[in-house]
Amino acid sequence: MSGNPLLEPIHGITLEDYGAACARLGSGLSEDDVAKALGVELPVWQEANLLWPERMKQDATFHIVTLFGQYFGQADQHPKFSGLKASASPEGAGNIEKIKQDKDFYQELEVARQVAYDYGLDGAQWIVDNYGIPIGDFQIAASLWNDQIHRDIQADYAGYNQRQAAYQAKYQQLFAEKQGGNVADDIEF
Amino acid sequence: MFNLFNKKNENLALIEEMRTRQERWFVFLEKLEARMEEMNTAAVPELQKVFRQDTDPYKRAHIHMLSGLLGQINQMRNKANEVKEENIVCFMQEAEASLPSIISSAGSEYRRKLYTFRMACLDRHNVFEDKINHAISLLQGAAGEQDLESAYQEELAAFERIRDKFSCKQCGGNITIPRMFFIDTYITCPFCQSQNTFSPSTGARMVLHQARSLAEQRTAHLLRSYEASNPKNPDLYRHYLRCMFDEWNKIVPDMVVENEKFYERLINEYNINHHP
Numbered sequence: 001m002s003g004n005p006l007l008e009p010i011h012g013i014t015l016e017d018y019g020a021a022c023a024r025l026g027s028g029l030s031e032d033d034v035a036k037a038l039g040v041e042l043p044v045w046q047e048a049n050l051l052w053p054e055r056m057k058q059d060a061t062f063h064i065v066t067l068f069g070q071y072f073g074q075a076d077q078h079p080k081f082s083g084l085k086a087s088a089s090p091e092g093a094g095n096i097e098k099i100k101q102d103k104d105f106y107q108e109l110e111v112a113r114q115v116a117y118d119y120g121l122d123g124a125q126w127i128v129d130n131y132g133i134p135i136g137d138f139q140i141a142a143s144l145w146n147d148q149i150h151r152d153i154q155a156d157y158a159g160y161n162q163r164q165a166a167y168q169a170k171y172q173q174l175f176a177e178k179q180g181g182n183v184a185d186d187i188e189f
Numbered sequence: 190m191f192n193l194f195n196k197k198n199e200n201l202a203l204i205e206e207m208r209t210r211q212e213r214w215f216v217f218l219e220k221l222e223a224r225m226e227e228m229n230t231a232a233v234p235e236l237q238k239v240f241r242q243d244t245d246p247y248k249r250a251h252i253h254m255l256s257g258l259l260g261q262i263n264q265m266r267n268k269a270n271e272v273k274e275e276n277i278v279c280f281m282q283e284a285e286a287s288l289p290s291i292i293s294s295a296g297s298e299y300r301r302k303l304y305t306f307r308m309a310c311l312d313r314h315n316v317f318e319d320k321i322n323h324a325i326s327l328l329q330g331a332a333g334e335q336d337l338e339s340a341y342q343e344e345l346a347a348f349e350r351i352r353d354k355f356s357c358k359q360c361g362g363n364i365t366i367p368r369m370f371f372i373d374t375y376i377t378c379p380f381c382q383s384q385n386t387f388s389p390s391t392g393a394r395m396v397l398h399q400a401r402s403l404a405e406q407r408t409a410h411l412l413r414s415y416e417a418s419n420p421k422n423p424d425l426y427r428h429y430l431r432c433m434f435d436e437w438n439k440i441v442p443d444m445v446v447e448n449e450k451f452y453e454r455l456i457n458e459y460n461i462n463h464h465p
Contacts, residue, residue, distance in 0.1 A: 046372040054447040120257020
């Protein structure tokens with residue numbers, strides 16, 4: 001392959017397979033579905049699932065984990081997984097596509113997810129419940145937008161911060177209202 | 190508003206404003222601190238209870254509750270920072286701009302007054318920040334450490350109870366599971382050589398995920414010895430790391446080869462950063 005022994009397939013499962021498989025697991029497929037798509041039995045998949053993360057831990061250059069992230073984000077293009085998706089509601093399916101096409105939508109939900117955690121909610125589950133976007137698809141969107149957002153920050157740091165602050169204020173208000181306010185709302189200067 | 194220095198070069202309105210503003214700032218922070226303490230007093234026993242009662246091995250109910258409480262503490266921190274910026278820092282800048290020249294006696298005197306005001310307000314804010322950090326530590330440490338050793342021993346005992354209770358799906362012969370497995374594993378029937386799949390319990394699977402944390406708990410005293418050394422003794426850290434991996438390997442012997450490769454990476458990185 002590349003001469004790097006850490007990139008050798010494990011029981012025939014390449015890192016590309018593994019990245020796509022993990023993305024699909026995060027999107028709601030079962031381990032049985034994933035093993036079947038890869039053409040292996042469950043114990044074989046589980047051993048690969050155990051050993052690929054070990055390879056990432058052994059790699060001091062972070063090359064394996066970087067490639068993994070890239071393959072995770074490209075799961076839709078993987079020949080064994082491109083047609084295989086967990087069932088989603090029509091609205092959920094629309095949002096899953098939207099978050100991969102619309103950067104602002106992704107950025108807003110990323111902030112919403114974090115603010116939800118700050119209010120004691122499971123942020124990832126909140127996204128599933130309200131938008132039908134499973135964690136796997138959310139992470140795919142994250143890997144798709146990561147570089148672009150990094151460039152945006154370099155180009156206009158203040159503008160980026162302003163948008164983030166506006167999203168934050170919006171969701172802080174939303175979650176605070178649902179909980180009857182923050183504990184120190186009544187304390188004023 | 191504050192640039193009304195009279196003929197005697199006095200500005201009593203500014204002095205009064207500094208006094209009341211400082212007083213209001215102190216009272217505001219005191220109220221936040223009192224609310225924070227009130228919240229923590231109620232939250233700590235609740236956190237402990239939720240942690241104890243949460244049967245989820247990842248303790249997610251506890252994590253979410255803790256996260257919500259920390260979020261409220263951060264709300265208070267942000268609120269104080271906003272008030273500081275708008276009502277203390279901006280006020281100081283505005284007031285300073287209104288002072289007579291620094292070389293005049295009034296300019297020099299009022300700058301000294303403003304400096305005293307500034308230091309009193311910022312010092313009080315530092316005290317508030319210390320209390321915030323203390324409150325965060327209290328919440329984070331409230332539940333204590335998960336007892337991974339007991340959970341592990343329970344899993345070992347459970348495995349001993351079931352290891353002889355399997356039969357071959359092909360010939361029905363008794364199969365003894367040779368050792369604890371943490372993922373689905375092929376087991377060959379000693380009678381007909383058929384391949385059977387052994388599926389470990391959820392608890393057994395968790396042993397694999399918690400093995401490192403358990404090894405860290407077992408060797409925490411060694412890490413503490415290193416951290417207590419002054420100056421930091423790298424040999425103590427190396428000793429800790431070796432012992433931690435030895436424990437990790439004892440818990441999941443099937444992972445020795447992989448763990449040792451990981452150990453090599455960590456110790457090499459450590460040695461590069463800490464020359465002997």
